[in-house]
Amino acid sequence: MKDTAKHEGLRNQLVTVLKEKGITDKNVLEAIKKIPRHLFLDSSFADYAYQDKAFPIGAEQTISQPYTVAFQSQLLEVKKGHKVLEIGTGSGYQTAVLCAMGAIVYSVERQKELFKKTLNLLPKLDIINPKPKYLSFGDGYKGLPNFAPFDSIIVTAGAPIIPEPLMAQLKIGGRLVIPLGEEVQIMTLLIRKNETQFEKHESGEFRFVPLLEDKN
Template sequence: MKDTFKHKGLRQQLVGIVKDKGITDEKVLKAIGKIPRHLFMDSSFLDHAYQDKAFPIAADQTISQPYTVAFQTELMQVKPGDNVLEIGTGSGYQTAVLCELGAKVFSIERQLELFKITSKFLPKLGYRPKKLIFGDGYKGLVTEAPYDSIIVTAGAPFVPKPLMSQLKVGGRLVIPVGDKVQTMTLFIRKGPKDFEKHEFGEFRFVPLLEDKN
């Protein structure tokens, strides 16, 4: 669990790369610069930790590309104290970014192996989400709704209705929608049945799985 000067230097280079690609939110950049991404990865990938790439983790999943994490987070416009739902805890890296921004994070993971690893690992780094849950992300988490923002960190073939309904009026849902390639999509809830939709180009995610437990 070492975080050396070399790691810190590499992180600052990564912040520069992500900034050059168009991320402007200083709070998001600061979080990327602070979180030891190498600790979220298999030791055989340590040399790659601060490259702007996705890499494999347990259970055939990936740790997302830092730019993608920053892009999705910037779209959420997280404020300290916000109620945030994350669908797909994965490695916990995105969860850590949300915690750094001061959000109250509720995160759902449906891969038991990953859930067990991440729920033990995050507190060791000092990141304590409000709840980490093993379950089906398509259903959201109605007990803690409504949310200021919801982030989906896997490719969804469609937008799950429960997630739309669990968003506050004024809340933001950031979700990659599509099968093999996804379109990053932002929904802003304008009223009980009124949503504004924005699309932000193509990304590639592992698929969002449902009802496999």
């Protein structure tokens, strides 16, 4: 599947929709405009790729709607060269958006099927620069302690609690974005103030697939 002028036009329309919904970070909007979302979907959904909707990607997982990807990315306040840990690689679309924002991305996926598919796809996309630094098959609750600390951490599945290992792997001044809750999640931002203190902000309701533990 190729990226065409038609796809580019649809991405421009999507960016307009995201602006109308309150996304203001130019770095986020430019990344959404750049990354060909249709390449991350099964061909049966490709014609709908630039609608602001979530779609199934296999293994009972979904690709988040573009607004959710943009909202989480905006909360992270990513700067070029930031070291970002992503929990839940999924389709790889959020990974690609973070890369397009200039982040150095380390990502963990617990579903073998999705991990293999994304590991095959991402390196082939020349448009992604910088490339993801490290893609890992493993338990997202544990993070990647060998590569810590991180400037920011993004969790792309609903969690009942904030895993303590993730908090420990965040730099002082770093930002952790995670949807917290069971059926419905509250988008939660933690900012690490010092070794023991975190500032907490909540930003509305979302729906995510659950972050599951010890599946490997």
